[in-house]
Amino acid sequence: MSTATAFEKARAEGRATLVGYLPAGYPSVDGSITAIRAMVDAGVDVVEVGLPYTDPLIDGPTIQTAVNAALQAGTRTPDVLRVVEAVAETGTPAVVMSYWNPLARYGADAFARDLAAAGGAGVITPDLTPDATDEWIPAARSRDLDTVFLVAPSSTDERIAMTTDACRGFVYATSVMGVTGTREQVGDAAAVLVERTRKATDLPVAVGLGVSNADQAAEIAGFADGVVVGSAFVRRMLDAADVDDGVAAVAALAGELSGGVRRR
Template sequence: MSGNIQLLNETLAAAGQAGRTSLIAYLPAGFPTVERGITAMTAALDAGADILEVGLPHSDPILDGPVIQTAADIALRGGTRIKDVLFTVREVHRATGKPVLVMTYWNPVSRYGVERFATELAEAGGAGCILPDLPVQESASWREQAATHGLATVFIVAPSTDSQRLTQITAAGSGFVYAASLMGVTGTRASVGETAGFLVERIRAVTDLPVCVGIGISTADQAAAVGGFADGVIVGSALVKALLDAPDESAALTAVRTLTSSLATAVRS
């Protein structure tokens, strides 16, 4: 079975043709449990998110701030493994019909087996992978398997990425380019500065891939501002925090739906 890169491409294109920005939600698999995580992810997509990133919990999450680290720790202590991540992808995609990617550090994929992971992700209906710590010059084995199985390879670029490397990264990637709005780890910020807009301009000068901005976006106003210059707005920590802060499952789902709905309205305005 082929993966869903075509569905991802069509989703991003349809939003652009409608004159709006795509909303991409992130939540880690297995948090707070596998089943409750699936319910929360489905709720976010049903509330207006266009695309979902499923985080693969990792013990050394170098890009992630304290909120996502806390959620990943809960998932790992609960016994979440790669099979649970793939099960999550399958169930959420089956329930919503929307594109679902996995965001993962490279070590778990390498240890699991590159071909095995790509094959099973495609079989689960996944659209691709976001690989924050895989250098583009070391990515050939993954990109070969991704292309074979119809999966996107999404690389992250930062404001510090120089022009030569930016060209290399965007040429190797597919699906979209993940633009980090600022330097540092994930987490909510009081504001998202002009750095993100400048980075998007630099990326668009070297590729026709959609550019989606993440890290630090947590409010409807921030989403609307970033939506003014990006093809996609990525929100993770704010959704995870909504789950962490809720007193019970019902309140957690309400919080996820409410936040996602406000963000979806913002990027459609």
């Protein structure tokens, strides 16, 4: 399934799409696969598979802790592709969340080829701007992969137009300025940003950075096409006594959030 199909399905059901993130390789490659499958079974519509990287610029301490553990355990890009393949086998779109450096090192064409072969739907590149994508966009287009870029409250209208024009699949709107992490409030800037972004594109707009509970998911679902949750899932895994408890915890959270995006 493509991300476009997932968003269309959710829209037909009168709700927002739930996008859930976990890094590949935490607590192990097999453990991350089990956890992600549990999230899907509990209601996650699109999965962000994090590609562990040594310099995660926009990630807060929660995700950094898990990513570092995955790297220390030896997780590498082929392992990420194995996780993507496992997600794709469930019929759920899998998009890789990756900084540009690991993709450049792997080779843009090679990564696009191998991601497509694994059944991946696309890539979110948080540190790559659309005006610096001479390598990535042609490689992604040649394999029919989504290219998802970020817009922020600080983005000018011109910047939003340029960014959304380069996007395929959906647009990722960051609800706040800053690094990832759960927050008490989503912030009014998110709704304003979604409204501004919709003036520039017909693509679905998903809001992320800070969502941690069903009430926040319901709030965002009232004005956005998708709700992105990352740190809250990772925190459930970090706080668990063992892998089984972690899997149960992320499944429970996915169920709660799934209920949130369905509220009216």
